[in-house]
Amino acid sequence: MIWLGIDTANTPLSVAIVKDGVLLVEENSGMAINHSLRAMPAIEELLTKAELKPSDIDAIAVSEGPGSYTGVRIGVTIAKTLAWTLDKPLVGISSLRALAMDALFFDGLICPIVDARRGNVYAGVYRYDNGKLISIYEDGHYSLEDIMKFLEQDDNQVLFVGKDTVMHEGEISERLGQQAVIAPLHFNLPRASALIHAAIQSEQESDVHTFVPQYRRIAEAEANWLKGQGKDKSRE
Amino acid sequence: MKKDMYILGIETSCDETAASIVKNGTEIISNVVASQIVSQKRFGGVVPEIASRHHVEQITLVIEEALLDAGMKPADLDAVAVTEGPGLVGALLIGINAAKAFAFANSLPIIGVHHIAGHIYANELMQRMEFPLLALIVSGGHTELVLMGAHGSFKLIGETRDDAAGEAYDKVARVLGLPYPGGPEIDKLAAGSDAEIKFPRAWLEPGSYDFSFSGLKSSVINYKHNLDQRGEEINPAHVAAGFQASVVEVLTTKALRAAKEYNVKQVIAAGGVAANRGLRASLEKAFQEKGIPFYVPPISLCTDNAAMIAAAGSAMFTEGVRGTLAMNGKPGMPLISWNTEK
Ligand SMILES: [Zn+2]
Numbered sequence A: 001m002i003w004l005g006i007d008t009a010n011t012p013l014s015v016a017i018v019k020d021g022v023l024l025v026e027e028n029s030g031m032a033i034n035h036s037l038r039a040m041p042a043i044e045e046l047l048t049k050a051e052l053k054p055s056d057i058d059a060i061a062v063s064e065g066p067g068s069y070t071g072v073r074i075g076v077t078i079a080k081t082l083a084w085t086l087d088k089p090l091v092g093i094s095s096l097r098a099l100a101m102d103a104l105f106f107d108g109l110i111c112p113i114v115d116a117r118r119g120n121v122y123a124g125v126y127r128y129d130n131g132k133l134i135s136i137y138e139d140g141h142y143s144l145e146d147i148m149k150f151l152e153q154d155d156n157q158v159l160f161v162g163k164d165t166v167m168h169e170g171e172i173s174e175r176l177g178q179q180a181v182i183a184p185l186h187f188n189l190p191r192a193s194a195l196i197h198a199a200i201q202s203e204q205e206s207d208v209h210t211f212v213p214q215y216r217r218i219a220e221a222e223a224n225w226l227k228g229q230g231k232d233k234s235r236e
Numbered sequence B: 001m002k003k004d005m006y007i008l009g010i011e012t013s014c015d016e017t018a019a020s021i022v023k024n025g026t027e028i029i030s031n032v033v034a035s036q037i038v039s040q041k042r043f044g045g046v047v048p049e050i051a052s053r054h055h056v057e058q059i060t061l062v063i064e065e066a067l068l069d070a071g072m073k074p075a076d077l078d079a080v081a082v083t084e085g086p087g088l089v090g091a092l093l094i095g096i097n098a099a100k101a102f103a104f105a106n107s108l109p110i111i112g113v114h115h116i117a118g119h120i121y122a123n124e125l126m127q128r129m130e131f132p133l134l135a136l137i138v139s140g141g142h143t144e145l146v147l148m149g150a151h152g153s154f155k156l157i158g159e160t161r162d163d164a165a166g167e168a169y170d171k172v173a174r175v176l177g178l179p180y181p182g183g184p185e186i187d188k189l190a191a192g193s194d195a196e197i198k199f200p201r202a203w204l205e206p207g208s209y210d211f212s213f214s215g216l217k218s219s220v221i222n223y224k225h226n227l228d229q230r231g232e233e234i235n236p237a238h239v240a241a242g243f244q245a246s247v248v249e250v251l252t253t254k255a256l257r258a259a260k261e262y263n264v265k266q267v268i269a270a271g272g273v274a275a276n277r278g279l280r281a282s283l284e285k286a287f288q289e290k291g292i293p294f295y296v297p298p299i300s301l302c303t304d305n306a307a308m309i310a311a312a313g314s315a316m317f318t319e320g321v322r323g324t325l326a327m328n329g330k331p332g333m334p335l336i337s338w339n340t341e342k
Helices: A035-049 A069-086 A095-101 A144-152 A165-179 A192-202 A220-228 B037-043 B048-070 B089-105 B115-125 B165-175 B182-191 B214-229 B236-261 B277-290 B307-318
Strands: A002-007 A013-019 A022-029 A059-063 A090-093 A109-115 A120-129 A132-143 A158-161 A180-182 B006-011 B016-023 B027-035 B079-085 B110-114 B133-138 B143-148 B155-159 B266-270
Touching (some): A013 A035, A035 B089, A059 A192, A109 A144, A132 A144, A158 A165, A165 A180, B006 B048, B048 B089, B110 B115, B115 B307, B133 B236, B155 B236, B165 B236, B236 B277
Parallel strands (some): A002 A059, A109 A158
Antiparallel strands (some): A002 A013, A013 A022
């Protein structure tokens, strides 16, 4: 069973190939290079390194967001087009869950964070339980304040993961003090191999044609339009 | 016997998700377009983020339908042609990345096509192009006069200095309180009008083939404003007729002068606004009088579609033009000749 994993949901790029439970090759990059320039060439290089052809791929795991709208769409478009034309299953995994996967054995809460500007973050809160990562605060677009309030009610230590954590480190330690643990740098890039591991665990195949990113946020124009219609769903 | 060539075209530069298969660059085998007009109508124009979200929902369905309609498999294709630019970057990226993934999975070459080259090559799907040829491209994003000496050889001789013709139509339609998209609405109103308000024509300096429509748009706004101040109602049909008359006269006159100066064998119109009945009628009459062959593709090939991208892609493929898996969206891509010999 050969898996291809793709994560372009935010600035980092990660692509990996796992064969029969073994990670063959992986590329992880935190460089700010447009995903349209790098993603497909990286996938081609990876298959060459693994001595495989596109038709050897048995399943595809992709980071479905949340994150940069354009970034998520590039990975999802590549993944769903490959899955459709190769007629192989596709599994979407939350970009935040993928980040939290790196911290699997942390004994406490795990909070993956991606900066969303203006004091907002894409975040979720997870807990490692019986070999599985359980979501205890739903992935979403929140103010950092919302996340802090939720975490303050808990006595457990919280491990923050994601490269954007440093941007909010001041506020986090001010609010949570000793309760907060900042992940070491090598935990902070999403890894496509972790995505594949989560996909194998999830056993939930997606419908390829209707598969879309989980933006976790309504488009601004749509929010304004709904407001004009008297239905404020901007926090959907 | 020469083998037939089948090119899959993909177009997502604005608000249409489209895929098409074209045989030998001239024959449409399938042509699928998923339009977002119904969704975008709410916003009174195309919202880039909404357009990109729709493209992701539609892209594999549209490509699959193009293959099913044609009764073909990926292995039957020779190459994949996709709009590389210009357009909305987020929208372009969906078509480009789907095209790259599809081409890679099926070991096909990929070709990046300029959207305007596509509009021009829509004519190859109707009759063969003859050179030298003058193309008038009028759409929501473009107003250009392009001279072609041969396949793949483009010389821009005139373009808009401000608004595109289609943009002016949409803005004036908004002033008149007409629904989006405004072009067809104004065309309809103008056709039924018994009088027209006289608005200025922007000829620019003598000899120039450039266009300008922002002054015309402002005079329409001022006209309405003046009547509003006096508490008078405007007659939308008269305004629509006057606005359209100004646009059509400038476009027709400049195209005609260019056709004569460059002694062209053929004039073609392309782009969404080329579907406008008033403009079509005026161009047809003017060129018929001068005995210059003039063609406009049917409306379905004037508005954005992927058959035109496949047609241009076929001409490029024949010339050996190839793209790479590192293809990026180019929102401001210039129209560059792929044939630089002529
Ligand atoms: Zn167009």
